Amino acid sequence: MSISKNELRQVRSLAQKKFRDETGLFVVEGEKMVSEALASGFEVVSVYRRDEIGEEAMARLSQLSSPSPALAVVRQPAPAAFRPVKGLYLALDGIRDPGNLGTILRVADWFGIDAVIASPDTVELYNPKVVQATMGAIFRVPFHRLEIPAFCRSVLAGGGHVYGTFLNGENLYSKTLDCGSAAPSVIVIGNESKGISPETAACVSDRLFIPPYPADDPGSESLNAAIATAVTVAEFRRRSL
Amino acid sequence: MSISKNELRQVRSLAQKKFRDETGLFVVEGEKMVSEALASGFEVVSVYRRDEIGEEAMARLSQLSSPSPALAVVRQPAPAAFRPVKGLYLALDGIRDPGNLGTILRVADWFGIDAVIASPDTVELYNPKVVQATMGAIFRVPFHRLEIPAFCRSVLAGGGHVYGTFLNGENLYSKTLDCGSAAPSVIVIGNESKGISPETAACVSDRLFIPPYPADDPGSESLNAAIATAVTVAEFRRRSL
Numbered sequence: 001m002s003i004s005k006n007e008l009r010q011v012r013s014l015a016q017k018k019f020r021d022e023t024g025l026f027v028v029e030g031e032k033m034v035s036e037a038l039a040s041g042f043e044v045v046s047v048y049r050r051d052e053i054g055e056e057a058m059a060r061l062s063q064l065s066s067p068s069p070a071l072a073v074v075r076q077p078a079p080a081a082f083r084p085v086k087g088l089y090l091a092l093d094g095i096r097d098p099g100n101l102g103t104i105l106r107v108a109d110w111f112g113i114d115a116v117i118a119s120p121d122t123v124e125l126y127n128p129k130v131v132q133a134t135m136g137a138i139f140r141v142p143f144h145r146l147e148i149p150a151f152c153r154s155v156l157a158g159g160g161h162v163y164g165t166f167l168n169g170e171n172l173y174s175k176t177l178d179c180g181s182a183a184p185s186v187i188v189i190g191n192e193s194k195g196i197s198p199e200t201a202a203c204v205s206d207r208l209f210i211p212p213y214p215a216d217d218p219g220s221e222s223l224n225a226a227i228a229t230a231v232t233v234a235e236f237r238r239r240s241l
Numbered sequence: 242m243s244i245s246k247n248e249l250r251q252v253r254s255l256a257q258k259k260f261r262d263e264t265g266l267f268v269v270e271g272e273k274m275v276s277e278a279l280a281s282g283f284e285v286v287s288v289y290r291r292d293e294i295g296e297e298a299m300a301r302l303s304q305l306s307s308p309s310p311a312l313a314v315v316r317q318p319a320p321a322a323f324r325p326v327k328g329l330y331l332a333l334d335g336i337r338d339p340g341n342l343g344t345i346l347r348v349a350d351w352f353g354i355d356a357v358i359a360s361p362d363t364v365e366l367y368n369p370k371v372v373q374a375t376m377g378a379i380f381r382v383p384f385h386r387l388e389i390p391a392f393c394r395s396v397l398a399g400g401g402h403v404y405g406t407f408l409n410g411e412n413l414y415s416k417t418l419d420c421g422s423a424a425p426s427v428i429v430i431g432n433e434s435k436g437i438s439p440e441t442a443a444c445v446s447d448r449l450f451i452p453p454y455p456a457d458d459p460g461s462e463s464l465n466a467a468i469a470t471a472v473t474v475a476e477f478r479r480r481s482l
Contacts, residue, residue, distance in 0.1 A: 112454035213353035
């Protein structure tokens with residue numbers, strides 16, 4: 001198998017958001033990611049292996065500093081309708097760091113989050129750094145892009161809960177936590193530096209706080225967004241064990 | 242205030258580990274980091290502000306893509322003797338990603354970890370990406386570089402516990418957890434891809450596992466190293482609330 005100059009150029013162009021948007025495609029790299037793509041319900045458009053196209057072509061295709069032995073071009077699934085009736089969700093209110101978004105997807109996958117909802121200003125899901133940081137969770141966790149305040153208002157209207165962490169929230173460990181058995185429960189995650197936006201904060205029904213240790217001396221002013229997500233979600237799930 | 246070409250060159254050279262090692266200095270950037278450095282016990286060698294040296298000089302000094310308004314050159318503290326008699330510690334067994342190390346320091350700071358011990362093959366603490374990811378925790382969390390197996394053996398010999406997370410470990414939430422009230426307790430964090438090394442694993446007295454949800458279906462094969470650290474440490478601290 002060889003690869004044409006044209007094909008090479010097309011795959012390389014997917015490093016840029018503009019071309020990902022235009023084509024509706026994205027790239028995954030690494031043996032594990034490629035096999036997860038193939039085993040998923042996603043449409044795999046093409047697969048390139050170093051053994052087949054050669055080291056030089058692979059180095060040109062790859063967006064990684066050390067090219068992996070396999071790379072696939074995958075079609076982005078079409079946006080699907082989303083009207084949850086119950087379950088536990090994450091709502092990302094302006095996550096900007098690709099590594100954080102990828103890590104949050106991986107956390108969502110581990111802890112069985114039903115879907116992740118991201119605000120329009122959250123980093124693009126198909127950014128290569130996000131894709132790689134998900135370690136395959138991108139193929140398993142449903143992802144929707146919606147206006148977070150409107151989504152939260154619809155959850156509240158349906159009798160659900162909207163949780164968020166705030167420095168003046170209540171101790172996570174002493175609050176009643178609803179995992180969404182009867183109506184949807186949403187955990188809102190704020191932007192890395194600004195936290196939850198005022199418009200979204202107005203829709204939060206239950207304000208939580210992850211207690212530091214000792215309780216009166218946090219040291220740091222805050223936790224990283226993905227870390228706060230994990231500690232909060234782990235506690236929701238611990239309750240149901 | 243102006244800045245000489247020589248001074249500019251010296252500060253810029255600190256982007257490289259070689260020069261950080263030679264000089265024993267490192268760089269912190271951002272108003273918040275600089276004020277935390279000044280308020281800490283660390284020796285601040287020099288401070289540069291955009292208002293004083295001008296935008297162009299600042300852009301040349303900075304290691305960030307968008308130069309911040311302030312930058313400080315700080316002296317690395319001399320290695321100190323370390324013989325814990327009690328308390329809760331993290332031992333990093335080959336953490337390679339700078340963002341992970343910085344985030345782990347921030348977690349350690351929030352949850353009052355007494356010190357972080359890093360293996361010789363853990364990424365350098367004064368790497369600019371680590372420093373910035375700590376968000377100031379670098380000034381508050383004691384850090385030691387030691388051989389992890391030897392350290393763990395000394396903890397065990399003194400009657401302490403060595404915890405580690407493994408896929409075949411026991412449920413974190415049903416284990417007795419000792420925060421080190423009488424002898425040191427150590428939580429070992431493994432390498433991002435290989436986990437805890439066999440030599441260190443042989444010293445782990447208590448094997449833990451963070452249960453996924455649902456319990457029999459993790460989705461992902463694992464959690465990110467900093468995420469697993471946070472969920473584990475949060476549970477140790479929750480018990481003492």
